[in-house]
Amino acid sequence: MSASANQRSRKALACTQRATAFQREFGKELRRRVVEDREPYAIVQADTPHELFHAMDIPIITNQWWSAYISAKQLSTRYFDAMVAKGYPANSCKYCSLGLACTLADEPETAPWGGLPKPTVMVARLTCDCIQQVFGQWSQALGSEFFPMEAPAWTDKDPQWFANSRSEWERVYQPDRIQHMVREMADLIALLENRTGRTFDEAKFHHLMEQINVQEGYIWEAAQAIGDARPCPVSIAEQMPNTMIPQWHRGSDWAVAHAKEFRDEVMGLIASGHGASSNEKLRLMWIGAGVWHDPGFYQALEETLGAVFVWSMYMPFAGPAYIRDLKDKPMEALASRIASMNETLHLPPWMNSWMVSEAQRCGIDAAVVLLPPDNRLSQSGTKATTASLRAAGVPVLMIDADMVDAKVWDHDRMVGMVDSFLREEGLA
Amino acid sequence: MIAIAGPNLPHQLLHAAGRHGGALPLTPDRDCPRAGQWLESKFQPWAPRVLEHWLDGDYDHFDAVMFSRADDSSQRLYYYLCEMQRAGQVGGPEPLVFDVAKIPRQSSLVHVAEKLRALADQLSVDESALEAAIRQGNAASDTSAPVGTGPTCLVTGSPMPDARLLEAVEQGGFVPVGQTLEQSWLATAPVEEGTGDPVAALARALHEQDSGPRSFAEPSGRLRRQIAESAARAVIVWHIEEDEVRTWQLPSLRAVLQQSGLPHLVLSRRDWLAGDGAAIEIAAFLEGVSA
Numbered sequence: 001m002s003a004s005a006n007q008r009s010r011k012a013l014a015c016t017q018r019a020t021a022f023q024r025e026f027g028k029e030l031r032r033r034v035v036e037d038r039e040p041y042a043i044v045q046a047d048t049p050h051e052l053f054h055a056m057d058i059p060i061i062t063n064q065w066w067s068a069y070i071s072a073k074q075l076s077t078r079y080f081d082a083m084v085a086k087g088y089p090a091n092s093c094k095y096c097s098l099g100l101a102c103t104l105a106d107e108p109e110t111a112p113w114g115g116l117p118k119p120t121v122m123v124a125r126l127t128c129d130c131i132q133q134v135f136g137q138w139s140q141a142l143g144s145e146f147f148p149m150e151a152p153a154w155t156d157k158d159p160q161w162f163a164n165s166r167s168e169w170e171r172v173y174q175p176d177r178i179q180h181m182v183r184e185m186a187d188l189i190a191l192l193e194n195r196t197g198r199t200f201d202e203a204k205f206h207h208l209m210e211q212i213n214v215q216e217g218y219i220w221e222a223a224q225a226i227g228d229a230r231p232c233p234v235s236i237a238e239q240m241p242n243t244m245i246p247q248w249h250r251g252s253d254w255a256v257a258h259a260k261e262f263r264d265e266v267m268g269l270i271a272s273g274h275g276a277s278s279n280e281k282l283r284l285m286w287i288g289a290g291v292w293h294d295p296g297f298y299q300a301l302e303e304t305l306g307a308v309f310v311w312s313m314y315m316p317f318a319g320p321a322y323i324r325d326l327k328d329k330p331m332e333a334l335a336s337r338i339a340s341m342n343e344t345l346h347l348p349p350w351m352n353s354w355m356v357s358e359a360q361r362c363g364i365d366a367a368v369v370l371l372p373p374d375n376r377l378s379q380s381g382t383k384a385t386t387a388s389l390r391a392a393g394v395p396v397l398m399i400d401a402d403m404v405d406a407k408v409w410d411h412d413r414m415v416g417m418v419d420s421f422l423r424e425e426g427l428a
Numbered sequence: 429m430i431a432i433a434g435p436n437l438p439h440q441l442l443h444a445a446g447r448h449g450g451a452l453p454l455t456p457d458r459d460c461p462r463a464g465q466w467l468e469s470k471f472q473p474w475a476p477r478v479l480e481h482w483l484d485g486d487y488d489h490f491d492a493v494m495f496s497r498a499d500d501s502s503q504r505l506y507y508y509l510c511e512m513q514r515a516g517q518v519g520g521p522e523p524l525v526f527d528v529a530k531i532p533r534q535s536s537l538v539h540v541a542e543k544l545r546a547l548a549d550q551l552s553v554d555e556s557a558l559e560a561a562i563r564q565g566n567a568a569s570d571t572s573a574p575v576g577t578g579p580t581c582l583v584t585g586s587p588m589p590d591a592r593l594l595e596a597v598e599q600g601g602f603v604p605v606g607q608t609l610e611q612s613w614l615a616t617a618p619v620e621e622g623t624g625d626p627v628a629a630l631a632r633a634l635h636e637q638d639s640g641p642r643s644f645a646e647p648s649g650r651l652r653r654q655i656a657e658s659a660a661r662a663v664i665v666w667h668i669e670e671d672e673v674r675t676w677q678l679p680s681l682r683a684v685l686q687q688s689g690l691p692h693l694v695l696s697r698r699d700w701l702a703g704d705g706a707a708i709e710i711a712a713f714l715e716g717v718s719a
Contacts, residue, residue: 087679089696093672126531129500129641133676150536153497153527157510176542183535347504348511376470376672380504383466384511 012269012276015261016238019245022254027069031113033059040120040196043099043138045131047341048123048149049185051212051334054251055205056189056198061116063124065248067098068292069112076293079105093130093375094402095289100138118143120195123188125149127342128377147191149184152177154343159353161344162320165336169324173336181335208251209330213323215250218259219243220319222266227362231275232283232310233266237298238276239315240290247318281306282427283363284418285394287313287355287385288370289378291401293409300415305428307418311362313345320344320354342377351381352388359394365427366395368418372402397421431487431521432613433478433505434496435640436528438544439616440630442494444561445551449490451610454478456589456701466508472501472670473700474589474609482509482520490521498528498642500672528634530642541631548627558626562619576603581714582660584651586668587612589700593666596707600714605658615639647677648684655688662717663692664710668700691717 033039041059043066044050053060070076076098082105083097084090099116108114122144124135132148139146156174158164164172189200219242226232226239234242242262246255276299286309291297301307321341324333344350359367367389372378386396399417402408422428429449430442442448454477462483463476481487495506509523527543529536548558581597583606588594590608597604607615617637620629638645655663665681667674674681678696685692693713698706 087682089667089675089678091669091697092675126642128672130672130676132642132644133673137676148531150529150531150539152529152539153503153506153525155525155527157514159514180535180539183538184533187533187535347507349507349514352511371468373469376468376500376504379468379470383468384508387465 012274013234013238013242013262013265015258015265016241018261019241019258022258023241023245023248026249030059030061034061035113035117038117040198042192043116043119043122043142043144045096045124045135047125047127047338049188049334049338050248051205051208051251052185052189052192052200054249055208056192056196056200058120058192058196058198061119062248063096063099066112066116067095068290070098070102071293073112074293075102075110075112078110082107091374093128093134093377095372095375095378096131097134100134100141103138103141116142121145121147121191123147123149125151125338125342127151127346130376145191145195147188149188149338150180151342152180152339154340154347157349159349161340161350162354162357165320165340166323167325169333169336173340177339178332178335181339182331185331185335206326206330209324209326209333211251211253211256213326215246215256215259216318216322218256218263219246219315220323222263223316223318225266225270226310226315227358229270230363231273231277231280232308233269233274233276235276235299235302236286236309236312236315237295240312243315243318247314250322275308276310277302277306277308279303279306280308282365282422283308283310285309285311285355285359285362285364285367286370287367287382288372290314291370291409294411294414297411297414300411301419301422305419305422307422307428309368311358311364316358317345346377346380348381348384348388352385355385356388356392356394359389359392364394366397366422366425368421369396369398371398371400373400373408374402395421395425395427429490430492430494430524431490432494432496434494434499434502434526435612435615436498436530436634436637436642437494437496437526437613438547438630438634439614440561440565440619441544441547441551441553441558443565444553444557447491447551451613452478452481452487452490452493454481466512467505470670470672471504472499473668475501475505478505479509483518485520487520492522492524494524494526496526496528496640498530498640500641528642530635530640530644532635532644537631537635540635541628544627544631544634555626558630559621562626562630563621565616566618566621568616578603579661580605580658581662581664582606582654582658583664583666584654585664585666585674585695586671586700588666592702593664593706593710596702596710597664597714600711601718602662602714605654605660612639641673647674648680651681651684652688655684655690660690662714663688663690664713665692665694665696666698666706667696669697670700 034041043061046064079101083101122139124131246258249255298309430447431449431452433452460476460480463479495502497503506523506525512518529539581602587609594604617633619633623629
């Protein structure tokens, strides 16, 4: 890891601090419920139906959030090394396996929360070949039960999915895929009711789905405004936490209120002409997961080159991925959301079509694509997207780096690569 | 004709339709100068070869190519090819994907049966034709059975591009038992005959088939079974750099090998084309075993 890694990012919004403070408190509360009170809880992938757990008030630890938590404590290298020492090859996929590595390392003295207790269930959607291995072994190591979910083939491909996802979701996401996921969710609910003694309240779930529409509507409204605004009022370093933290708590009163506060603050900054950079000259797009161990990376070239990362997938994804006209079919609407999250971000034609559309909407000058060397899922679709963006006139830099493994990330070198790329393209 | 490119596919149904075009042929050692523009590094090495052949028009004589959802490289290549065809960047046969579901749960089994029924309708295959194809398939011999006499050496792990590693085993004085990529794609599981519902029977067989990256079969149990069935006197576990599945199984496979007491060689993160001296290492290993 570079000595310059883990640079802090600058914050312009008051709500960013409120979001991170809420998440800190939530982390403590989650720890209390899971570790001290030993409530039934679940470890789940990000692209699984969290809404079911929220509706049943069952605490969840999202694998990606837990990975980021471990990574932020600078422990990723230690645990990945421990996994290699246990006989796993060093090139195993990093993004989804840090939690497993932490469990296998079995170091209560270093592990966050002293390590995780046995969850009631672990849930993952099988979007790649290795996730069933990771969750299967992790659940064995924790003495838990693995509930895998299928990622059915998607043969009805609408490149304009993002324009039709809200109202035509039955067609866009393919009826048989939706139906299959509804069947799986019914099985999952039955399992949760059986294991926890809690009941699934359909009315509460319906209300939650309505609230999520409201919440994501605020985020989407702010995303539209940021795309139109010159200069960009908020860097992606602030877009991400204000989108993602409420999304971990989607549909809750706090999440809806926070999304509204965020929208209002963004609108206020736009009205006052505030820019994330004082001399915005270039608008950049970040394609890939967040580099959680070095958030300052995104703002490193704002003042020197006026290069502002105005776009990452998290915030604009709120609209097409989350908002659904419920049509009195909330479970089907949820299935359409879950059955497509990963595919639309990692497979053509959905990924490339959406990102070209977003680049045009946001006036993007250049894009930077993360290409993690040991993660097929995160790599997936990046070259097709690069080709589509270039065909649309957007220069693209692809960088080989891992968003979790700090060992292969060097802040200065990465910033230097972007700097050189922009100069070589004649943009800076 | 419909060629296939992936594991756990409904061969019996394609045979019943008279449209099975065999495994998609590919030349492992060929250069892939254009495929790298589209495919990222973690695709299995066969995928860029297939794309390169596709771009050359080598598959134009097929009507379609069926990919498998039970293999990540296979299913992703399906989406990439569809997109490249949509953008007019490649022609050739129609890419298809068979949506085989492997989770050991009733909803997944139902899903496979639904997909098979849809495919049977599409290919105009009736139940009697499928039943006949199932009987023929069951009667076919196991392609991985040892050929020759003498002590056997099991080569297991990533599907091999061709027989080059098996030949190295043979030269070491052992009868090799192992599966090439083509054999792994063409492998079938036994299907129950005479059930009155051959589609449901085939669905069960595909759903439970214990080979392929998405199998839920316990890997250590599978290795024990392979050792027993092949009566192996030595075992080589060979995993390529791009293998995202078996890499997770290595600790448990090592434990099985230790327990078996058999001489074994573990080759992890290796070159698919065996250009890294694997054949020499195999020769040295088997020489030690023979001695």
